[in-house]
Amino acid sequence: MDGCGRIFHGLPARCAVNPELGYETEVRLLQSAAQKKKVMVIGSGPAGMEATQVLRERGHEVILVEKSDTLGGRLHDASMVSFKGLMRNYRDYMIRATQKTGATILLNTEATKELVDRYQPDAVFVATGSNYIKPPIPGIDGEHVHMLADVEHGRETVGGKVVVCGGGLSGLETAVDLARQGKDVTVIDMIPTEKFCANLFMFAYDALFMEVKKAGVKLQGGSRIVEFRENGVVVERNGQLETMTCDDVVIALGLKSENKLAKELLAADPMNTYVIGDADKVNNIRYATRTAYDAVLTMESRIL
Numbered sequence: 001m002d003g004c005g006r007i008f009h010g011l012p013a014r015c016a017v018n019p020e021l022g023y024e025t026e027v028r029l030l031q032s033a034a035q036k037k038k039v040m041v042i043g044s045g046p047a048g049m050e051a052t053q054v055l056r057e058r059g060h061e062v063i064l065v066e067k068s069d070t071l072g073g074r075l076h077d078a079s080m081v082s083f084k085g086l087m088r089n090y091r092d093y094m095i096r097a098t099q100k101t102g103a104t105i106l107l108n109t110e111a112t113k114e115l116v117d118r119y120q121p122d123a124v125f126v127a128t129g130s131n132y133i134k135p136p137i138p139g140i141d142g143e144h145v146h147m148l149a150d151v152e153h154g155r156e157t158v159g160g161k162v163v164v165c166g167g168g169l170s171g172l173e174t175a176v177d178l179a180r181q182g183k184d185v186t187v188i189d190m191i192p193t194e195k196f197c198a199n200l201f202m203f204a205y206d207a208l209f210m211e212v213k214k215a216g217v218k219l220q221g222g223s224r225i226v227e228f229r230e231n232g233v234v235v236e237r238n239g240q241l242e243t244m245t246c247d248d249v250v251i252a253l254g255l256k257s258e259n260k261l262a263k264e265l266l267a268a269d270p271m272n273t274y275v276i277g278d279a280d281k282v283n284n285i286r287y288a289t290r291t292a293y294d295a296v297l298t299m300e301s302r303i304l
C-alpha cells in the first residue's frame with residue numbers, strides 16, 4: 001500500500017506494480033519510440049525488469065545482464081518469509097513478463113565497464129541494487145551470527161532463542177516468521193521502540209504490529225550493539241552494558257547501494273547512463289519501477 005495508501009494523506013495514488021498509474025495524461029507510451037536504441041540494462045531486480053519491459057514495448061533493442069543465475073534480484077529476499085505469497089506472485093509475474101519481452105538475457109554475467117564497451121550500447125541502465133550492511137562490530141563473523149537472507153532462504157539454521165538486530169521492515173518480518181515457528185524472538189535497535197517501521201503506511205503498520213504482538217515477538221529499542229559473543233549480544237542501554245543471552249543472532253541492519261559501476265559509467269558517459277532503483281537510492285519496489293519507467297521517458301526525450 002506504499003502507492004495507493006497515499007490517498008489517505010491527500011496525495012495522488014501511485015502503484016509499485018504499474019508505474020503508469022497516475023501519470024496517464026502525461027505519458028506517451030502508447031506509440032512506439034521514434035528512434036530505436038540499443039540499450040544495456042544491468043541487473044534484473046524490479047528496476048531492471050521493469051526497464052526491460054518498457055524498453056521492449058517501446059521497440060528498443062535490450063541486452064539484460066544479470067550476474068546471478070536467475071532473474072528477480074532482491075525480490076527473492078523480499079518474498080522469502082512464508083506469509084508474503086503475494087510478493088512471490090509479483091516476483092514470478094515479473095520474471096515471466098521479462099522473459100517474454102524478447103530481450104537478450106545474459107545470466108551468470110557480471111557487467112563491467114569493459115563488457116559495456118564491448119557491446120557499445122547507445123544507453124546503459126544501471127540497476128545493480130544494493131548489498132546487505134554488515135558493520136564491523138566485534139564478533140560479527142561468529143558462528144552464531146547470521147545474515148537475515150541466509151536464515152530465511154534456509155542456508156543457515158537458528159536455535160530456539162533468537163535476537164534479531166534491526167527494527168526495520170525486514171527485521172520485523174523475519175522476527176514474526178521465526179516466532180511463528182515457535183522460537184523466542186527479541187528485536188533490538190538503537191532507535192526507540194515506537195520508531196520501529198515508523199515510515200510504513202498506517203494500514204501496513206497496524207497489520208505488521210498486530211502480527212508482531214500475536215506471534216509474541218519482543219521489541220527492545222534504545223539498544224546499541226557493542227559486541228557479539230558466543231552466548232549472545234552485548235548492548236549498551238540507558239548508559240549500561242547488558243548481555244542479551246540467546247542461541248543465535250540475525251543481522252537485519254539494512255542495505256547500501258551497489259553503485260561502483262554506476263559511478264564509473266556515469267563518469268565516462270553521463271548523458272547515456274541512467275541509474276535506477278536501489279542503485280540510485282535504497283528504497284522499495286515502487287521507487288525501483290518508477291525510476292525505471294522515468295528513465296525510459298528521459299532517454300526518449302533526449303533523442304526525439
Ligand SMILES: Cc1cc2nc3c(=O)[nH]c(=O)nc-3n(C[C@H](O)[C@H](O)[C@H](O)COP(=O)(O)OP(=O)(O)OC[C@H]3O[C@@H](n4cnc5c(N)ncnc54)[C@H](O)[C@@H]3O)c2cc1C
Nearest residue numbers: 043045046047067073074078111128129170277278284285
Ligand atoms: C528482506 C527484504 C524485504 C523487502 N520487502 C519489501 C517489501 O515488502 N516491499 C517493497 O516495496 N520493497 C521491499 N524490499 C525492497 C526491495 O526488494 C528493493 O527496493 C528492490 O528489490 C530494489 O530493486 P532493484 O531492481 O533496484 O535492485 P535489486 O532487487 O537489488 O536487484 C539488483 C540486481 O542486480 C544484479 N547485479 C548487481 N551488480 C551487477 C553487475 N555488476 N552485473 C550484473 N548484475 C548485477 C544483482 O545480482 C541483482 O539481481 C525488501 C528488501 C529486502 C532485502
